[in-house]
Amino acid sequence: MKKKYIRVALTFAxxxxxxxxxxxxxxxxxxxxxxxxxxxxxxxxxLAALVDAYQQAMAAAAIGGPPxxxxxxxxxEALLSALRQIAAYIQSLGLTNESDVLxxxxxxxxxxxxxxxxLTQPVVALDNSVGGQVGVGLQALANAKAYHVKYAxxxxxxxxxxxxxxxxxxxxxxxVAGTYYSAQVQAVGGSTQYSSWSAVATIMSL
Numbered sequence: 001m002k003k004k005y006i007r008v009a010l011t012f013a014x015x016x017x018x019x020x021x022x023x024x025x026x027x028x029x030x031x032x033x034x035x036x037x038x039x040x041x042x043x044x045x046x047l048a049a050l051v052d053a054y055q056q057a058m059a060a061a062a063i064g065g066p067p068x069x070x071x072x073x074x075x076x077e078a079l080l081s082a083l084r085q086i087a088a089y090i091q092s093l094g095l096t097n098e099s100d101v102l103x104x105x106x107x108x109x110x111x112x113x114x115x116x117x118x119l120t121q122p123v124v125a126l127d128n129s130v131g132g133q134v135g136v137g138l139q140a141l142a143n144a145k146a147y148h149v150k151y152a153x154x155x156x157x158x159x160x161x162x163x164x165x166x167x168x169x170x171x172x173x174x175x176v177a178g179t180y181y182s183a184q185v186q187a188v189g190g191s192t193q194y195s196s197w198s199a200v201a202t203i204m205s206l
Contacts, residue, residue, distance in 0.1 A: 002025045006098060008091040009107035014079060019071075021058060024051045024079055024103075026146050026188055027086070030105030030165045037104060038156060041089045042082040101153070119144055119195035122185040126203035134181045134205055136161075136170040143162040144187035159194070163188065175205035 012023045030052050031037060031044060040047070048056040057075040061068040062082055087106055095101050101108050127135035136149055149161040151172050161183070164170050172181055187195035 006091070006095060006101050006103060007109040007143070009109045010087060010088045011082065011107060012083060013063060017058060017076070020076070020080075021055060022188070024083065027083065027105035027165055029066070029146060030162045034103060036095070036100055037090065038095075039089075039128075041085045047082055047086070050075070050082050052202065054079045105145060105165075119189055120194045121186040121197040122147065122187050124183055124185050124198045124201040126181070126183060126201045128206045130201050131173055131206055132173075134172040134175050134183070134203060136172065136183050136185065138167050138170075138185055138198075140167050141187050142194070143189060146188040148186045148188055149183060150185075151181060154180055158182075158184070177205055180204050 014019060015023060031040065031047070036183075042050075045199070054075040057068070059071040061072040086104075090101060090104050090106060104135060120136050122141060125137045127137055134151075136151075138147065145165070147164050147167060147170070149164060149170060150157045150158040151161050161170075161172065172183065175181055177180055180202055181204075182200050184200045185198045
């Protein structure tokens with residue numbers, strides 16, 4: 001049988017700044033402690049620092065002047081170079097399962113035009129069976145590569161809990177008994193695809 005050749009997509013180089021930021025964060029989350037990619041050409045700590053520098057430069061450029069824009073461009077080029085190196089490394093491994101490659105957060109090139117399939121809206125169920133935390137439960141969605149979670153305490157505003165590469169072990173930590181907590185989730189694709197946010201789920205911590 002002819003060996004299947006999986007090519008890693010470099011389409012992230014054409015993303016706009018906000019999409020590129022989302023992709024970089026997704027790759028960072030997916031590569032963390034991923035046993036399939038133990039020898040990243042760019043150390044994980046270096047990649048994390050590059051992502052952080054890019055995010056800070058994005059924020060500064062939004063309210064600053066030409067020097068801030070120049071700094072953003074420099075941060076972008078540095079992060080883009082790192083991501084290209086990692087993409088080349090992933091492809092060099094010769095992985096034969098698409099799911100293994102996709103677990104990196106990077107997309108793959110598939111032959112022919114593929115139909116655009118929007119991500120469905122996640123359904124969230126909260127669990128208070130463990131004291132001191134609230135579990136965020138949801139079913140894995142086809143084509144989703146990660147899940148962006150926000151939560152609120154009582155009637156407070158939604159705050160970011162993070163991006164998670166799978167549906168397991170997502171919790172709101174250090175909750176207070178008798179306090180209500182809410183959460184909603186957005187599925188994230190490998191490129192520019194995002195689902196709509198789920199309905200807000202609420203539960204009282206025990």
